[in-house]
Amino acid sequence: AQKITQTQPGMFVQEKEAVTLDCTYDTSDPSYGLFWYKQPSSGEMIFLIYQGSYDQQNATEGRYSLNFQKARKSANLVISASQLGDSAMYFCAMRGLERAASKLTFGTGTRLQVTL
Amino acid sequence: EAQVTQNPRYLITVTGKKLTVTCSQNMNHEYMSWYRQDPGLGLRQIYYSMNVEVTDKGDVPEGYKVSRKEKRNFPLILESPSPNQTSLYFCASSRDRVEQYFGPGTRLTVT
Numbered sequence: 031a032q033k034i035t036q037t038q039p040g041m042f043v044q045e046k047e048a049v050t051l052d053c054t055y056d057t058s059d060p061s062y063g064l065f066w067y068k069q070p071s072s073g074e075m076i077f078l079i080y081q082g083s084y085d086q087q088n089a090t091e092g093r094y095s096l097n098f099q100k101a102r103k104s105a106n107l108v109i110s111a112s113q114l115g116d117s118a119m120y121f122c123a124m125r126g127l128e129r130a131a132s133k134l135t136f137g138t139g140t141r142l143q144v145t146l
Numbered sequence: 147e148a149q150v151t152q153n154p155r156y157l158i159t160v161t162g163k164k165l166t167v168t169c170s171q172n173m174n175h176e177y178m179s180w181y182r183q184d185p186g187l188g189l190r191q192i193y194y195s196m197n198v199e200v201t202d203k204g205d206v207p208e209g210y211k212v213s214r215k216e217k218r219n220f221p222l223i224l225e226s227p228s229p230n231q232t233s234l235y236f237c238a239s240s241r242d243r244v245e246q247y248f249g250p251g252t253r254l255t256v257t
Contacts, residue, residue: 034188065246075189075236075248121188133204134179134238134246136188 032057034122034137042143043112050097051107051120051140059126064105065134066096069119078120081105082127109142117144148173152237152249159227160257167222167252169237175247177240178220179204180212182233183251189236195220227256 033056043049055064066078081089081096089096097106105124109116122137150171159165171178179194181204191204195214209231211223220239224231237249 067248073234073251073253075238075251077246077248123189133191133194134181134189136181136190138186138188 032059032062032124032126032133032135034124034135036122036137036140038140039138040141040143042145043109044145045114046111048108048110049112049142051109051122051142053105053107053122053137055103055105055122055124057124057126059128061127063125063127064096064098065123065125066094066105066107067121067123068116069121069139071118075121079107112144114144114146117142148247150237150239150247150249152235152252154252155250156253158255158257161228162226165224165227165254167224167235167237167254169220169222169249170218171220171237171239171247172218173239173241173247174217175239175241176217177246178214179238179246180210180220180222181236181238182206182231183236184233192222192235227254229256232256 035054062083064081068076079091079094081098093110095108119139121139123134125134153168176197180192181189183189190206193212195201235252238246240246
């Protein structure tokens with residue numbers, strides 16, 4: 031079984047500052063993938079970043095980076111230089127990679143509000 | 147343009163009236179899934195499909211059916227909708243399990 035925990039229901043950050051969104055996970059799969067998605071108020075789900083459990087380095091995509099700490103089972107999303115357009119709901123998710131089945135398990139999300 | 151399309155985007159219906167939400171992807175992906183999103187619960191998987199004619203239940207399959215007769219299409223069927231199926235529904239597809247493309251969502255209200 032897989033479980034994703036996002037303990038911050040809401041976060042505020044000032045424009046141009048960096049912010050970290052927390053995500054911890056639990057799984058019995060020996061190899062797995064970790065994802066972050068953004069859901070703006072318009073409702074669509076936007077893929078942001080992916081980290082494989084076997085990857086040696088933390089994933090980065092532009093202003094997004096994933097702080098992966100395997101021993102702590104955490105996969106926090108760091109957004110640098112926040113912009114007003116970053117205001118959205120953010121979901122952490124994971125998938126086991128051993129089996130062919132493609133189930134993605136989501137956390138309950140963190141609502142980020144970027145202020146002036 | 148790579149995309150996942152869903153129709154309809156919005157639907158209001160009454161209890162018991164059968165409905166189908168269509169999902170189509172143009173990326174030749176093998177994996178397709180349906181999720182529902184409810185406030186405070188995140189997204190939960192309803193059904194998934196690993197390829198044509200191969201489907202399996204996710205976390206919340208009760209009250210739903212799916213079929214995968216063609217690789218590109220993965221419709222979600224509600225045979226007898228009930229108010230507790232009022233939700234935001236997403237279809238998703240992926241090639242290599244590393245990334246999933248999501249459709250724009252279907253907001254369903256059952257009265």
